[in-house]
Amino acid sequence: MPRFRDTSLLNSKPSVPRKDRKKNPKDIKRTIDPAALEMLDHTQECNIITAFDRWSAQQPQCAFGYQGICCRICFAGPCRIKSDEGPGSMGICGARDYTIVARNAIRMMAGGCSAHSDHAREVVNVVLHMCEGHAPDYKITDPQKLYRLADKLGVSREGKSDMELLKEVAEIALADFGKQDEKPLSFLWANLCEGRKQKYMDCDIVPRAIDREVVEVMHRTHVGVDADPINLIFGGLKCSLADVTGEQIATDFSDILFGTPKPVMSEANLGVIDPEKVNVVVHGHNPILSDMVVAAAKEMEEEAKAAGAAGIQISGICCTGNEVLMRHGIPLATSYMAQELALATGAVDVMVVDVQCIMPGIRNVAECFNTKIVTTIPISKIPGSYHIPFDESRAMDCAKEIIRLGIETFKVRKESGRPVKVPQIKSKCMAGFSLEALLDLFAAINPERPLRVLTDAIINGELLGVCLLAGCNNLEAIYEKSHTEIIKGLAQNNVFLVGTGCVMQAAAKHGLLTYEGVEKYAGPGLKAFIDRLYEANKDKLPDKLPLAFHMGSCVDNSRVFNLWNLMAEEMGVDVPKVPFVASAPEAMSEKAVAIGSWVLVNGIPTHVGTMPPLEGSNLVWSVVTCIAHDVFGGYFILETDPEVAVKKLVAALEYRAWKLRIHKKAAEEYGTELCQAF
């Protein structure tokens, strides 16, 4: 039975002071990934510049920017908070540290919300065009998901064809982007437990339209508008709720189009690149492109063989890698930080990209070889690369054109006889745990109330709670070290682990998405739980269950958002009572800032392992690390040391589990239901 031990760990300062972070800046081998280490030797030998070199060259980084107290919002500046008092303690306009830090932070949320929601808008637009007959290569792959979505939104299904129903649902989604009334967003409201709805109304942070909230953040952070840090932060949080709405829309419609993921086996790390095959790497985020590339590759296998290849090897990087991994078992080449290292193998024929997290640096590496970079989206180009506009009305043709370029490039590569350098390192992994797939596993034990399997395991102390692992790579941390250490540390403490994004790619590469991971790292409670789940499901599973459950790409954090809201409902409480935490050990992007913010506002203690630019204001710091807890239940745990981070996350879970136990005891004594005792 868990007990609450260490209050001192809650809301404590980071264990490593600012000046002691980023040690050994000249050591570019900041990773524990054996494939990356091998490739870094190679790139150093060949004098190929990668992000690891550039990170080193950027040290020392500007301390004003790092702490968030540099303001470039108007061009009377740049202004920096240079002193604690006097005229240098403010920007030229008089903005203080707290205003500057808060403005910068919420603009990051707006950037993240824009990225996720524009991604979602593209999916919805493809859906609508498909319904209108203009995107013939797409189809409804999972009608059941559509029905569930329609039911959740309160859309009647009677007398409607699937296409008619889908169009109606898609139009509701589109309205969430652009509507100009004050009503809550349909795709947000349909997924929140009652407690959260009330909280957001009480705090006046109910978003009205996704696009509008971005504009409002940009407006209120304009020079001479909002100077109040609390008001600014609440405005940012409202925008972050628009962000999760966009993610939800992206996930829901991607599942309808391409299928809701189910457990699937694959492999991860650079060893999946096969020099004898035509290697096409899909990189970016949106399955609209990558799913079609996977389908095209299947059809063109013979064409590749005719060109002398052993076949076509599609592999993925970043979230589009996660999308095709979870739906088609396509192997992962690597994650964000090593994207250039995949190209440095010299064995990639085409890297096709859409949007987000595509390093401009890939062009330089590709130019060292015969590798073709193909951009596909009008708003995302890289000078010096190929641009093949991805046209949804002839999606399969576009995808084939890309594969064909890969086959041609393969031929040149083979003819040139140029040696390649592929590290023979890869790990087995299991992925594909959509929320539906998870519930399906639980249902084998409790068909009536599947989630009870999880909540009961927490209430009876077998599990300490659940942790979402999400986020990016950031060389402020040693690449993939924090990811893996936190997973192992939490597993030892019997925390049920779900995850998305580049964290799950690290887990996959390091063998943590396997049962071997369970055997090595799981505490007894977690192991028993996973074993029990497997026993009940073994007939339908491709392998034994893994240590961590890969729930998808970054937008699929919406699946985890659904999970904790459903757990709250199952337990009859609001989210902050659920023993659930989150960790982004190597967060980097504005999307991560947006996600972290809505996770917080959802009531989840959220660890971030790389320092967001907040340290410049004590006020903002205390708001997001302490006061947020009192208002929303969630708060940031900003801690760069992974070992300490594990302790803090465990403390946060123990605190919730301890409260839960007390409430349970009270409920038993007074003879009430647990749910009524909260």
Place this chain on the structure above:
Amino acid sequence: MPRFRDTSLLNSKPSVPRKDRKKNPKDIKRTIDPAALEMLDHTQECNIITAFDRWSAQQPQCAFGYQGICCRICFAGPCRIKSDEGPGSMGICGARDYTIVARNAIRMMAGGCSAHSDHAREVVNVVLHMCEGHAPDYKITDPQKLYRLADKLGVSREGKSDMELLKEVAEIALADFGKQDEKPLSFLWANLCEGRKQKYMDCDIVPRAIDREVVEVMHRTHVGVDADPINLIFGGLKCSLADVTGEQIATDFSDILFGTPKPVMSEANLGVIDPEKVNVVVHGHNPILSDMVVAAAKEMEEEAKAAGAAGIQISGICCTGNEVLMRHGIPLATSYMAQELALATGAVDVMVVDVQCIMPGIRNVAECFNTKIVTTIPISKIPGSYHIPFDESRAMDCAKEIIRLGIETFKVRKESGRPVKVPQIKSKCMAGFSLEALLDLFAAINPERPLRVLTDAIINGELLGVCLLAGCNNLEAIYEKSHTEIIKGLAQNNVFLVGTGCVMQAAAKHGLLTYEGVEKYAGPGLKAFIDRLYEANKDKLPDKLPLAFHMGSCVDNSRVFNLWNLMAEEMGVDVPKVPFVASAPEAMSEKAVAIGSWVLVNGIPTHVGTMPPLEGSNLVWSVVTCIAHDVFGGYFILETDPEVAVKKLVAALEYRAWKLRIHKKAAEEYGTELCQAF
């Protein structure tokens, strides 16, 4: 007859190298405004910190940020372009100088567009609520403007009441913010000449919805999306066209609600503050608030007198000052940079603000006295100030509450006997030149084709052309020196001057919005033109016409946008053929960046007298100063020396006038109409 003399001045580098700008940083008296100079002595004596001190304390400013080569878009950074080659020449992700500069620049456009369009959205929402009966203190003041607007948008007026018509038109405006289709924006398309429409379609920069374009800019500038500087800039320009649409909407509906401005006399500078009266300063941007405050003050004059005051003195700062100046003759206290100096007089009882350009620093100055700062808008608060939410459903009550606070404060001020310090400096000024008012002046000479009066004067060489003066204050320049010197310099060169924003406030304060200004500074052609205009209109004008024509607030740059599009149509050409330039001598805000960008893309050579963060990339620099000319006709003239700026602006106008003359000659020789010769 103008001739084109000096090609060397077109597209030349700034005359002052970067290191020689911002001289004498420790001299805080960076202004030629005599009232400001007097107050700066006073603030130094009293140890009151203002923007002038803070500017000085910020020197030297970060050279990376100043040049636009600091990237804080993700938090792997901050990254700075530290060298010309090698890993330090790129950000950690591999972004080069041109990507970083372009991303930063277009995010500024998105910030400006958000500010203007959120302002416009508020006006439209008030209009809609009024139509629905929920904003009883507002009314249709100018039905003629409504009819013209309906006609322009192609909305039938038949059988509709004014309110019904207004509602229909307002709903079209609202759709421009949030619609999700690919059609052009109604309020943009209705105001463009054919040449510009075609140009924007050719360049694929037709905005689809105001909010959506902001989101797209935020998305494409997210880490790992658009790396192509040209693509980024075109994306920004599309967003800037969304910006002018927002401004157009703000202007059109403000005119309908509060009246289309007509020539009006008033006064400007701190001397308008009367210590014997209740002084209420309106500051910010949106007439929704300020117009109601003016109305409330009129009703409460007796209440103020009963409290011992000589009356109520409303005065304005920034664009809301322009709004009430042009519609009600309310005097201007001062402009952006001196807003704190107005408070330092100790004679202001209440400063009521809404959104944009409100220095957070005003709070500290107000606290030195008994002055109350009142914020009114949920997204714009200042810690330590009063917040009276401005509720449109009881607008007059809210306005009265604010005035009443002023009366109470006045009483305390008088009782305390505390001395005040008001510089006895003010200038007479004429304002209120809406486009309609200008056309009305021209119509007295040519009732059939009023604009011919202006275009003929240019074609026959009496005028060299037209210049829009717009923009902010920025202490990189000596406050109001560049504004006034450029106005005088252009006037000497017979340039017809129209203007908005803080530039026109400088002109007002320095006596340039008077006929005395014409006598002192106008070249013979300009003087003859203004005299002729006055002679034809003297019966209906309150005074002789001024040297520069004050067309309103920043959103009223839309009036000037209408002017040059109508001139182009009148001359049968596209805008780049019209001898029209623009100058923002002391630009500072993101709104100025957005405006400058759409002015450029409209085909107008645009001088900026303070350096936007572009110098870090030679590529971006050449695009916006040279290549833009070939694509759009407009381009930036980035020049910090006002004397050289005048020469460059005159050269740009002479180039256009010279081409115009050649075309005219050709037209005459071949017997065609001028319009056909272009």
